[in-house]
Amino acid sequence: xxxxxxxxxxxxxxxxxGASRELLLKKRLNLFTPETARKELERHEEYILKKxxxxxxxFRLIFNLLxxxxxxxxxxxxxxxLNYAKSLISDPEDAPFLALAMAKGAAIWxxxxxxxxxxxxxxxxxxxxxxL
Numbered sequence: 001x002x003x004x005x006x007x008x009x010x011x012x013x014x015x016x017x018g019a020s021r022e023l024l025l026k027k028r029l030n031l032f033t034p035e036t037a038r039k040e041l042e043r044h045e046e047y048i049l050k051k052x053x054x055x056x057x058x059f060r061l062i063f064n065l066l067x068x069x070x071x072x073x074x075x076x077x078x079x080x081x082l083n084y085a086k087s088l089i090s091d092p093e094d095a096p097f098l099a100l101a102m103a104k105g106a107a108i109w110x111x112x113x114x115x116x117x118x119x120x121x122x123x124x125x126x127x128x129x130x131x132l
Contacts, residue, residue: 001132004101005033005070006094006110007040009126013066014041014059015052023109023129024066031070032104034096038072078103088118 010033012020023029041063049059078099085099086092091114098121101108107122108115115123
C-alpha cells in the first residue's frame with residue numbers, strides 16, 4: 001500500500017519514540033511525502049528541539065533516519081492535481097499532501113481532520129496504520 005505521510009505524523013515521530021516513529025522506521029511501507037513537509041519541519045526545528053528535549057545532533061540523526069524511509073516528491077510530481085486538491089480541502093497547506101496522494105494512488109496517514117473534508121483519498125490514522 002502506498003502512503004503519503006502528513007507532517008503531523010513526522011513531527012510526532014520526532015517528538016517521541018512512540019507509534020509514529022515505530023511505523024516510520026520499522027514497518028516496511030511504501031511512504032511518500034511532498035517536499036513541503038521537509039521545508040515545514042526545518043522551519044519548526046527549534047520548536048521541535050525544545051519540545052522533544054533533543055540536542056541538534058540527535059534531532060538531525062532522527063530526522064535523517066525518518067526521511068531515508070520516505071520518498072520526498074518535488075512539486076512537479078503532483079502539480080497536475082494541486083488545483084483540484086486545493087478545491088477539496090480548506091487548509092491550503094494540506095493540498096500538496098492530498099495532490100500527492102491522488103498522483104500516487106495512495107492513502108494519507110494523518111491525524112489532521114481537514115483531510116476528512118474530502119472523499120477522493122482514503123485517510124488513515126496512526127491507530128489504523130498500526131493495524132496494517
